[in-house]
Amino acid sequence: MLSDNVYQEERIPTQLERFWRSYRSNSLSMFGLWCLGFLILITLLSPFITPYDPMAQSSNLLVPPSWDPEGTVDFFFGTDDLGRDILSRIIDGSRLSFGAAVIITAIATLVGCLIGILAGMTRGLLSSTLNHLLDTVMSIPSLLLAIIFVAFLGQVSSISCWRSASR
Template sequence: MPNANIYFQQREPSPLRQLWLHVNSNPFAVAAFYILAIALLVMLFSPWLTPYSPDAQFADAILQPPSWDDAGEIRYLFGTDDLGRDILSRIIAGSVYSLGYPLIAVLVAAVIGISIGAWAGMSRGVQSSTLNHLLDVILSIPSLLLALVIIAMLGPSLVNVMFAITLVLIPQFIHVVHNAIYDERYKEYVTASRLNGVTRWYMLTRVIFPNITSVLVMQTSFALSTAILDIAALGFLGLGVQAPAPEWGTMLARSLDQVYVSPWMMVLPGLALFLTILSINVLGDSIRAAIAERVRNS
């Protein structure tokens, strides 16, 4: 006879489970999660998902309409451009430039910026005050303008674009982390930990950082959308990723001459850019709200 458990035991879901339950309750956040997940999978497996080479030209199918058009063909699902290149293949391959490289830039900027911001937030006196005023001056300059200045000095190339975007994002992380730690440093729970004699490293990693996670998530999502927009804008201006690389901003710039003849050349890369940035912002805001609610209820 099986043993019956006569005691009621309430099982609290894990933090990740609570996060998923909160995100799952918002249909827009769920849609954003799946769109972003599909975009990441497409980016990772782009060499195997492209129907054709992104630079392959088909002379018999120049400006071919998408397959849902009466004059379209199913073998060119999104149509072709003015050189006969398959747009679907170029959009899939371009996800590496428009999503993969911004992810790398944000990760590098986050590691450097969070480290410096944490050091500045835990320090006092002239060091913290000087860094804060210097960051206020740097952040008063728009990120795209600052990236344009750096690209103008270094020259247009993918390496220089990555360096410029990373350099632009680092002060944003430093400023946000510094202010978040400074706001938490004098709260009661931090004072209680300090009176218990914990080390500065323990106080930073175990006491303060769990309470600024929502700030870090929001800043990371904002930085990623900013990096994607800046790389696309630099490519659109001809100062970023150079042709024939299938970067979405470069594709938008090339489609300007044929916008009235073949509007799909502009609409499809623009739609991919719009959906990617929108899903990042919606999902980031939902995760931030879930973390903030968990902190309030704990």
């Protein structure tokens, strides 16, 4: 069919469509997406799919996991030293872990956007200070920054414990 269209396709795909085609063609990225979806599904359905109450203690202390010859299928991952089902505790703990990660990411995004907006919209000393602060933060690797942050909090808490103990 003859056409006066210079492009091979009838419709030019958008940037999002081209990204999705590229993403979908990578099997490792699709595996990661399916794992994330599965984790979100487990997190949302965790109150309904836990086999036992995660906080309930029982007389089944330190039952080994089901793949151990002495383990049972009733407690798939076994129980802890208080008789609580480990699988139920892992499923229930996913809500806290995933929720905390989402909240921390949202807060970091909000703070970063606010600092970036302030740095871009202001002039003079404030703009220069904010830009240098952001350059400094971006130059430090995130793992090292987390280690420094935890060490600082540990030192602050040990100093406050030392002060309260010396009184």
